[in-house]
Amino acid sequence: MDMDYKNVSKNTLVGVIGAGSFGTAVANLLAENRRVLLYSRSIDKVNDINKNKVSAGQQIHHHIIATNDIEDFCQQCYLIFPSVPSSNFRSMLQDFAPFLRPDHILVHTTKGLDVNLNTTENIFDKALTFEPSEIQTMSQLIVQETNVKRIGCMSGPNLAKELAKMEPAATVIASKFDEVIKEATLAIRSPRFQVYASHDIFGVELAGVLKNTMAIASGALSGMGYGQNALAFLLSRGVREMIKLGTALGADKSAFLGIAGIGDLFATANSPLSRNYTVGYRIAQGESLEYIISTSSEIAEGLRTVNICNHIANKLNLDLPIIKTTYSVLFEEMEPSEALTYLMSYKNSMDVDYI
Amino acid sequence: MLEPVISNIKDWPIAKLARHQDEIIEDVSEESNKHLQQISQHTGGIRDLIAKALYLERIRIKNEPWDVDPEDENEFWSNIKKKLSSYDPSLATKEEASKIENSLLQLIIKRYAEEIIGSFDPKLYWFAQQTLPLFFGRLLSASNGGIKSIFKSKVLLKDKMFITGPVEKIRNLATKGTLILVPTHFSNLDSIMIGYAMDMIGLPAFQYGAGLNLFNSRIFGYFMGNLGAYKLDRRKKNTIYIETLKAYSRMNVYKGAHTIFFPGGTRSRSGALEKELKLGLVGTVMEAQRMHFENNPVGEAPKIFIIPLTVSYHFILEASSLISEHLKRTGKEQFLLSDDPFGSFKSIFKFFWELFGSSSDITLSFSEPMDVFGNQLDDDGNSIDKFDQPIDIRKYFLTNGVLTKDAQRDQVYTKLLGDIILEKFMTGNTVYSSHMVAFVAFEILKKRYNDSDIFSILRIPEEDREISWDDFVFACNRVRDELYALNNQNKLKLAPHMTLEMEDIIEHGIRNVSMYHGLRPIYKTKEGNISSEDLKLLFFYHNRLDGYGLQKCI
Numbered sequence: 001m002d003m004d005y006k007n008v009s010k011n012t013l014v015g016v017i018g019a020g021s022f023g024t025a026v027a028n029l030l031a032e033n034r035r036v037l038l039y040s041r042s043i044d045k046v047n048d049i050n051k052n053k054v055s056a057g058q059q060i061h062h063h064i065i066a067t068n069d070i071e072d073f074c075q076q077c078y079l080i081f082p083s084v085p086s087s088n089f090r091s092m093l094q095d096f097a098p099f100l101r102p103d104h105i106l107v108h109t110t111k112g113l114d115v116n117l118n119t120t121e122n123i124f125d126k127a128l129t130f131e132p133s134e135i136q137t138m139s140q141l142i143v144q145e146t147n148v149k150r151i152g153c154m155s156g157p158n159l160a161k162e163l164a165k166m167e168p169a170a171t172v173i174a175s176k177f178d179e180v181i182k183e184a185t186l187a188i189r190s191p192r193f194q195v196y197a198s199h200d201i202f203g204v205e206l207a208g209v210l211k212n213t214m215a216i217a218s219g220a221l222s223g224m225g226y227g228q229n230a231l232a233f234l235l236s237r238g239v240r241e242m243i244k245l246g247t248a249l250g251a252d253k254s255a256f257l258g259i260a261g262i263g264d265l266f267a268t269a270n271s272p273l274s275r276n277y278t279v280g281y282r283i284a285q286g287e288s289l290e291y292i293i294s295t296s297s298e299i300a301e302g303l304r305t306v307n308i309c310n311h312i313a314n315k316l317n318l319d320l321p322i323i324k325t326t327y328s329v330l331f332e333e334m335e336p337s338e339a340l341t342y343l344m345s346y347k348n349s350m351d352v353d354y355i
Numbered sequence: 356m357l358e359p360v361i362s363n364i365k366d367w368p369i370a371k372l373a374r375h376q377d378e379i380i381e382d383v384s385e386e387s388n389k390h391l392q393q394i395s396q397h398t399g400g401i402r403d404l405i406a407k408a409l410y411l412e413r414i415r416i417k418n419e420p421w422d423v424d425p426e427d428e429n430e431f432w433s434n435i436k437k438k439l440s441s442y443d444p445s446l447a448t449k450e451e452a453s454k455i456e457n458s459l460l461q462l463i464i465k466r467y468a469e470e471i472i473g474s475f476d477p478k479l480y481w482f483a484q485q486t487l488p489l490f491f492g493r494l495l496s497a498s499n500g501g502i503k504s505i506f507k508s509k510v511l512l513k514d515k516m517f518i519t520g521p522v523e524k525i526r527n528l529a530t531k532g533t534l535i536l537v538p539t540h541f542s543n544l545d546s547i548m549i550g551y552a553m554d555m556i557g558l559p560a561f562q563y564g565a566g567l568n569l570f571n572s573r574i575f576g577y578f579m580g581n582l583g584a585y586k587l588d589r590r591k592k593n594t595i596y597i598e599t600l601k602a603y604s605r606m607n608v609y610k611g612a613h614t615i616f617f618p619g620g621t622r623s624r625s626g627a628l629e630k631e632l633k634l635g636l637v638g639t640v641m642e643a644q645r646m647h648f649e650n651n652p653v654g655e656a657p658k659i660f661i662i663p664l665t666v667s668y669h670f671i672l673e674a675s676s677l678i679s680e681h682l683k684r685t686g687k688e689q690f691l692l693s694d695d696p697f698g699s700f701k702s703i704f705k706f707f708w709e710l711f712g713s714s715s716d717i718t719l720s721f722s723e724p725m726d727v728f729g730n731q732l733d734d735d736g737n738s739i740d741k742f743d744q745p746i747d748i749r750k751y752f753l754t755n756g757v758l759t760k761d762a763q764r765d766q767v768y769t770k771l772l773g774d775i776i777l778e779k780f781m782t783g784n785t786v787y788s789s790h791m792v793a794f795v796a797f798e799i800l801k802k803r804y805n806d807s808d809i810f811s812i813l814r815i816p817e818e819d820r821e822i823s824w825d826d827f828v829f830a831c832n833r834v835r836d837e838l839y840a841l842n843n844q845n846k847l848k849l850a851p852h853m854t855l856e857m858e859d860i861i862e863h864g865i866r867n868v869s870m871y872h873g874l875r876p877i878y879k880t881k882e883g884n885i886s887s888e889d890l891k892l893l894f895f896y897h898n899r900l901d902g903y904g905l906q907k908c909i
Contacts, residue, residue, distance in 0.1 A: 012755065078755050097742070102728075103750035147740050149728070149751060149771065150764075176770075178763045179754065 013037055014187050015077030017092060019045060019066060020298055023083035024055040025163040026109055026154075030081070031061030032190045038066045039073050041095075058164040074099035079107070079183055081154070082138075086112025086301060087123075089138055093145035100146045107152040107173065107184045108138045111208040112301040113308050123304055126331070132249060132312050137205040152180040153201055154188070155208035155260040157267030159274060163193075170194040172260045174204035196259055203255030206246045210256075211265045212302035213309055214238035215276035217326045218269035220336050222277075223284025234322065235269055241320045243354045245309060248316050253355065276302035283329060284336045306330055321346050356513065357522070357557035360529045364477040367559035368533075368611045369583050373475040379606065383468045384461065387602035391460065391595060401456040402444055408463065408593035409435055415590050422571045431466065435459055460595070467599040473562055473585030480560060480582055487551070488513075513555055516548070519785070519848070520721030522556050524734060528660050528724055529558055531736040533611050535640050536561060537776050538664040539628055539784075540617040542672050543569070544706065549615065549664070550582070552719050562607060563615035564600075564636065589621075597635070605639035608659065609646050616640070618776055624681035626674070626895035628665070628780045628902065632773040634766075641769045644727045648749045649758055656749065658736055661729075661772065663722040663779035667850070669715045669789045669867035671895075672706045678895035686810065709871045718787075720848055722779040728768070729775040781902060785848040786838055788855075788864030793896035795830045796822060796877050796885055798909040813890045822885040832857055833908040841903060868896055 012034055016027040019040040027038045038055065040046050049055045049066035067073055074080075074096065084092050089110055100106075114136045121128055136144070139151045152175030163169060173184045173195055181197045189195045198204050214235060221230050242265075243256045255261055268274040272281070279300045282292050293299060310327035313320045325342055328334035361367055372379065395401045412432050416424075438459055444452055528534060538549060546563055553561060560583050567588040570576035580586070585607075587600060608614055620633030640659055647656040671677070709715065725731055728748050730738040740746040751768065752758050799822050801812055835857070841847050852863055865885075869875035876892035879885060887893045 078753075101750050102746065102748060103753040103756070147746055149768070176767045179759075179761050183754070 012079075012187075013076045015039065015073055015080040017073075017080060017082040017096070018084035019049060019055045020083065020085075021056040021058070021160040021164075022109060022158075023081075024058045024060065025158070025160040026081050026083055026188075027055075027064050028058065028061050029163065029188050029190065029193050031063035034063065034187055036061070036064045037073050037077055038064050039070070040066060040068065041092075043068045056160075058160075070096055071099050074101070074104070078103055079105045079187055081184075082106060082108040082110065082142075084110065085299065086110050086114055086138065086304060087299070090114055090116075090141055090145060093141060097146045100148050102147050102149065104148050105150045105152070105180050105183055106142055106146075106148050107154055107175070107180065108142070109154045110138045110301075111155060111205075111212060112304055113137060113209055114141050115308060123307055124331070130311065132315055135249070135308060135312065137202065137209070139201055139205060150177050150180050151175060151201070152177070152184055153205050153208075154184065155204050155264065156196075157259065157264045159267060159271060161273045166192055168192045168194075170196065170259055170263070172196045172198050172204055172255075172258060174198040174201040174255075174260070176201060198255060198258070198260075200252055200255050203246065203251040203253075204258075204260045206249060206251045207242065207255045207258070207261035208264055209301075209305055210242040210245055210309065211238075211261065211268060212276045212300070212305045213323050213326055214242065214265055215268035215274050216280035216300070216302045216306060216330070217322055219274075219277035219280025219282075220284040220326070220329065220339075221280075223281040224336055224340070231269065235265060238269075238322055239265065240352075240354050241322050244318055245312065245320060245323070247354075248312070248318055275300040279303065279330075280326075289330060303330065356555055357526070359557040359559070360526050361559050364480055364559075367475075367477075368613060369475045369560050369562055370477050372607065372610060372612055376472060376474065379603075379610075380465065380468045380472060382606050383472075383599065383603045384464050386606055387464050387468070387595075387599040388460065390598050390602065391464075394594060394598070401460055402439070402452070404594055405435065405439060405456065405459055405463065408595045409439065411593045412591070419590050421568060423567055423576065425470075435463065463595050464599050467591075467596050468603060470567075471585050471587070471600055471603050473583055474581050475560065475562075475583050476581040479578070483578065483582065484554060515716045516552055516555070517716060517718040517785075517850075518552055518556060518721070519718065520783070521723055522721065524732075525662060525721060525724060526557060527734055528732065528736050529613065532658040532660050533608055533643075534558075534561070534613040534724075535608065535659060535661050536613070536615045536664055537618045537637070537661060538615065539666055539780055540619045540622045541626070541666065541668065541677075542622060544672055545617070545622075545666055546584075546615070548666065548717060549719065559613060561613045561615045563617075564604070601636065601639050604636050605643050605646075608640055609643040611657070614640075618773065622673070622677060624677050624684065625898045626671070626678060626681075627898035628784060629777060630902070632776065634769045634773050637773065638766060638769040641727055641765045641772065644748075645752050645760065645765060648752055649760070652758070659727055660724045660732060660736060661727060661776070662724045663776050663783060665720045665722075665780050665783035665785065667718040667720070667785040667787055667790075669787055670706075670709070670869075670871040672871075674892055674895050675872070675889075678891045681895075682810075682813070682891065706871065715867050715870075718785040718850060720783045720785050722783045725775070727772055729772060782846055783848065784899075785850050786853065786900065787850050787867070788852055788860045789868035789896060790864075790899045791831065791834060791838070791853075792861055792864035792877055792885075793868055793893055794900040794905065795827065795834055795909065796887060797890075797893050797897035798906060799826065799830055800890075802909055809894070813894065815890065817886070817888070820886045820890070821880060824879075824883050824885065827885045828857060828861070830909050831861060834905055835860070837903075837905055837908050847903065 014030050014034045015037045016023050017039045019038050027036045030036045046066040046068045049060065053060050115123060115130050115134055117123065139153055142148055142151050152173055154171055154173050156171035158169050158171055173181050175181050176199055185195045218231055218234055221234055239256065239262060242261065243253050246256055247253060268277055271277055275298060279292055279302065283289065306323065306327050309323050313323055321343055325339040329336055329339050364370060391404060395404055409432060416428050438455060442452060442455060538545060562583040562585060564587040565579050565584040567586045569579065570586060585603065616637050618632040618637050619629040623629060644659045723731060726738045726748055728751060730740055730746055733739055738746045738748050800815060800820065804812055838849060842849050853860060865877050865879060869878055872889065872892055874889035876889050876896055877885065877887050
């Protein structure tokens with residue numbers, strides 16, 4: 001898939017839904033090749049972005065215009081990158097659905113899962129119960145809530161703050177459609193942003209989602225003051241848990257070994273720039289979860305994901321000690337040190353039993 | 356019987372097309388050639404395509420000759436070989452080589468196209484329409500009232516066939532676009548039954564692909580070949596043949612021939628509803644729809660409508676050989692029959708005899724028609740999305756506002772359509788008493804032997820197969836409750852006899868599934884318990900209810 005990313009029309013508009021830190025970073029990447037419409041549901045934010053040329057703390061490229069008009073946004077952009085948290089993804093789609101047409105291409109960047117709940121139900125409610133089959137990835141949500149069929153996802157070690165500093169990075173664009181991969185790649189690939197392709201969208205989505213659980217756990221390890229031996233131990237066993245859980249949900253293993261799996265795991269598990277890592281770190285430093293959430297600008301996807309993964313692990317009776325103890329630390333007031341002792345004394349088994 | 360949608364047979368799409376056979380062969384050749392040229396660009400070139408076809412064809416001719424094969428086959432392919440070796444590809448100029456290669460390619464394509472093409476003879480159709488019901492009627496009366504009553508026609512085939520689903524809507528759509536019927540496939544009799552049913556509801560004849568092996572019988576071949584069947588040869592696996600077959604299918608669908616595709620490819624060997632589809636030929640439907648939009652850039656383009664159909668029988672003519680083949684395949688034995696015999700005249704006769712002479716029947720359950728993207732349709736064939744809003748499916752073929760041709764995209768769309776068809780097979784499935792008793796009996800045995808692998812269960816000796824009547828009834832009740840629940844959720848359909856008293860349902864099921872087979876898949880012992888003389892057959896009929904999660908009721 002060799003193409004010249006410089007030689008494209010800058011007149012084609014590309015859309016980004018969500019002006020959070022990652023949505024803004026994506027918009028800036030796209031703006032190097034195309035003109036970009038950046039949608040935010042807050043009119044104040046839109047006005048602010050257009051006036052000050054700053055979004056989520058990042059300078060924005062002059063090719064970007066912020067908008068609040070869903071209908072006009074959908075009319076103008078055939079290629080759209082939704083970049084909103086999984087907790088708002090479904091309601092966002094419901095707002096957009098009346099204006100999305102069969103010729104739209106949607107490539108989302110959200111590393112989270114959805115469980116279809118009633119409005120009165122809360123994903124963090126411990127009494128809540130659901131079947132693994134009720135869990136959906138964002139691309140499955142798009143299928144369910146819209147008429148769009150050409151769907152892709154972009155996932156990889158792409159920390160928003162590093163992208164904002166124009167540092168080089170790579171990503172995976174996954175879709176069953178070659179056309180989607182091609183269109184999205186043409187729009188976003190640049191000398192500082194390398195793109196790899198995959199047809200396994202489900203695997204790539206899950207890899208990006210599940211690595212967030214390990215990012216929280218590794219943050220906690222660092223917060224407890226441990227070094228590289230402990231981290232490497234956690235990550236290599238963590239890959240095993242990601243693959244075990246992923247295959248139990250029906251995914252292939254290979255995506256977990258690529259950029260969106262191990263690649264992303266390396267980045268987030270080592271970086272204070274990751275929200276998920278930071279949550280784990282602060283917990284280990286003795287802060288309460290409520291306090292952390294109340295002082296964060298955006299809620300870490302990993303919290304929802306750990307919750308959902310723990311639920312699936314119990315339902316399917318999967319042996320996933322790291323995910324389970326991470327859950328206990330976050331939601332059941334287990335001390336991080338206690339969690340570590342538990343893991344260190346956990347029955348040992350074969351090293352690589354997942355390939 | 357319903358009034359024909361188009362009264363004059365000569366005006367049927369299939370009859371119109373049959374009057375222009377030369378033109379079709381020409382179009383198909385051109386279309387196939389176009390595709391093969393494209394394919395050759397990213398494979399080893401035309402010469403390579405021909406060489407591979409030659410190689411495979413010579414093996415086929417030697418190892419799998421059929422009666423229906425033309426006599427000059429050897430000669431034809433020897434000639435191709437001679438011409439192919441008449442020049443040295445490394446020495447000849449590009450023009451010289453390409454001239455020879457292209458002429459050879461044309462020759463092969465034309466030969467294939469002429470073999471594949473089906474015909475339609477309105478007079479023969481009219482003849483069959485008049486005489487077959489009469490023949491069946493006689494047979495029917497005889498099996499009911501003894502051989503002497505052969506001339507007293509009372510029961511008719513149509514009384515043995517139940518057609519459910521939106522028949523009026525389908526009739527309506529028959530003049531508004533091209534109908535593509537995608538049925539489940541359990542028996543070679545399917546096409547006859549479906550053909551008859553379509554005639555009953557007044558639809559014009561459909562074309563369909565029939566295995567070339569069925570043409571080994573001359574008389575049968577004559578009827579099929581002139582009543583809309585085109586020929587497909589599963590032995591020929593070379594790219595030139597496959598592309599010519601696809602081009603034929605694509606051109607005919609594009610030109611408006613109502614077509615039957617068995618998307619499972621072949622008959623279900625296991626007795627289960629299709630779990631996976633062979634989408635090669637179905638894919639030509641997606642391409643034909645795209646071509647309509649391409650060639651009608653403004654205004655309305657002709658549309659193609661997909662109608663899934665689930666056929667339910669109590670017993671299946673070829674059950675025994677199908678399940679044996681399934682077991683041999685799953686047992687990883689090297690055993691593949693491509694020449695599966697249709698069944699002797701005697702076995703077909705016995706099938707109808709039992710069908711007519713008993714309480715047995717056949718149900719054809721049509722699903723709601725849809726467009727090639729699975730959207731529902733209004734009475735005029737306009738697509739309506741899941742939010743009950745009109746949807747313009749042309750836009751699925753646009754990139755940045757421009758209609759683009761993308762074979763890979765068509766394939767993914769076809770795969771998505773296939774998933775929807777599989778779902779409709781499950782929800783359209785009409786459950787019979789026979790399916791239920793076979794399912795329950797087999798599952799009880801499976802549970803008794805701790806879910807051991809299928810081959811050990813099939814080896815249970817006959818004296819250990821007995822199931823007590825009370826246990827059996829208990830399990831049947833639980834399964835039926837679940838079937839009712841699934842029916843309420845529109846996840847399957849139930850035959851009217853499923854509302855009888857449980858004992859009657861069981862009697863009905865056992866009688867119907869066992870009457871046709873020499874060794875009874877399920878029967879009631881003298882002591883009043885349940886047993887089986889043929890576990891393979893029991894397994895086969897049991898599989899029909901696979902995939903609904905009913906195991907939990909046992």
